[in-house]
Amino acid sequence: MSVLLATIEQSGSTGEQIVFWVCAAIAVVGAVGMLISRRAVHSALFIAATMIALAVLYVSQGAPFLGMAQIVVYTGAVMMLFLFVLMLVGVDSTESLVETLKGQRIAGLALALGFAVLLFAAIGNVSYNFAVGIDGANAADGGNVQGIAHLIFDRYLLAFEVTSALLITAALGAMVLAHRERHTPRKSQREQSEDRVRSGEPQNLPGPGVYALHNAVGTPGLLPDGQPTDRSVPEPLRGVSAAVGVDHEDTRRVNALAAGGAIIPGKAEDES
């Protein structure tokens, strides 16, 4: 660690150091927060903060293209896709803490150990002066973007193409898995409207009834001739008269009125 600190102190201006300490703190807090937060969306937010902090560090280290690509690709696309799925989980749901994978702790520990070895080896390399530094690499090709382009499209062209073929295959695979054959042709807007007219009821369904006592959605509406109609009640409520269903007592009363009663003056004469 002291080697790392020493390298930071000897390279870079005060501005760069301030950026480093601020962004490093954000990145670490974000990473820890990602692990300990209960809600999946909070975890996603923390990791997004970590990614942005890392992107700022890349930019301040002289790799602006990498920094921007990090935000556009990882924060903007990948994390957004994660968030998209997580949002459907709902605002007040928390993660279940039951472990379903056997031996995942040991496997995780082993992986973490391997990663730590890799990380220390990579950072330790700095003290052996193999690295030229990003400025030298940038200057060789006339700029950061040009340097990356040179490496990707010249030296690592095969790896780049293979990766892109892999990604395209994955995308196609996802599409094949999600694809469902259509067995009937899709109805056009014209056919739909024709079907509607043929059904004998081209207009909207009647709205729920508004009586002096009730205006709940389960109350049947009255047709123009005074008859109540079940079709104004949403289907799940039809026939469920107990709690929220159709108020059949109301229906009966209205029916009785419509049949012979004379609440509305002149109504009874018209009906008979």
Added chain:
Amino acid sequence: MNPTTPQYGDLALFGHDPLWLVILKALVLFIGLVLLTLFTTWFERRVVARMQQRVGPNRAGPFGLLVPLADGIKLALKEGITPANADKVVYLLAPMIAAAAAMLVFAVIPLGPVVSIFGVSTPLQLTDFSVSTLYILAIASIGIYGIVLAGWSSGSTYSLLGGLRSSAQMVSYEIAMGLSFVAVFLYAGSMSTSQIVAGQTDWWYAVLLLPSFVIYLISMVGETNRAPFDLPEAEGELVAGFHTEYSGLRWAMFFLAEYVNMINVSAVAITLFLGGWRAPAPISTVWSGANDGWWPILWFLGKILVMLFVFVWLRGTLPRLRYDQFMRFGWKVLIPISIVWILLVSAWRGIRNEYGTDLRTTLIWLGVILFAIAAIAFLLDLRRAPEDEVVEPTYDPYAGGYPVPPLPGQEFTYTRRAPQTVPATVVETSALESTGQELEGDRNE
């Protein structure tokens, strides 16, 4: 400054400003954006009113110019309601993310050439670096977080649906937007905004790269959630979409973000396609000093106004798209067209860089001849097509009573079957039977 002053379009111009100048520039940009937002709200209401044969706001101040101020005061004095089942922290954070991200884009927008501010010679741009257009895309993608999180944290169904819609919409239209940038990068040979503007000295890229410009214009409307692509806040379906539950100043921040984003995408369109701060053609040909000193700010603001007018015009003219049509348009029309266009442009650039103009003219003629042959063949084929389009119905998908997908080699044909006779559901109310209101269509509800 160095004794040899770099020309405009050289990135060495940037990064030498003293601290006070950086702060001054940032402050001016911030205040300018807020003032421009206030103006835009008034402008939009007046112009839309005009288009709808109304007068629009005309009470507060001359021509109703003070209406935005009155709105601002009203919003500031309103209560900021937090729903009981909202995620409090994220709920407060979301409008801040949206507004802050919107403000950041203008840092890399060039507003003019090198001028002298209090004795310091500096370009009229806060900063620029080699990938500043990617920075614009990056900031735009952070801005989406504000909207998505607002939708999620409100704890309301309408907000959630609005947030989901907007995240899907903005992510997919950002792809089309990014692809429309690529042709510009190829022509300018750079991703920095000041170099792109410098590359448009002779021709605007809107003329040279018209398909890219059209794709950008469409995707920028989708990216800002403006009509006819304002599905995240479609009031007929989602009340107000992601900001349904917001009120007071928090809502005002979303409002600010939307209008600043409109200004942002307009500024990006101007920078990448419409010559940036350069004076439009008739002025610059007549008056040689039009592109010097402080004048470019005038041209830039004029172009911004025109773009804002286009936004308002679209809103006043076009009805809102249906969501599936909108997504289909983005993924199946805009993105394939831009990919093919990029292929053409890069092939064109490659040929020009490698072989110069001689081969180019040969290739043009070759292309024209090939295209003509292809067109004739296509037309002939169109004429012949109906004759050999007799397809034998090889199998019946409903043969066994259940739909069965076609096996390899079998071709699916749709056979219209008579509607199945299902007994009508018994409707409880006797009234329906008595009046004969029970109709065929009821079964299908």
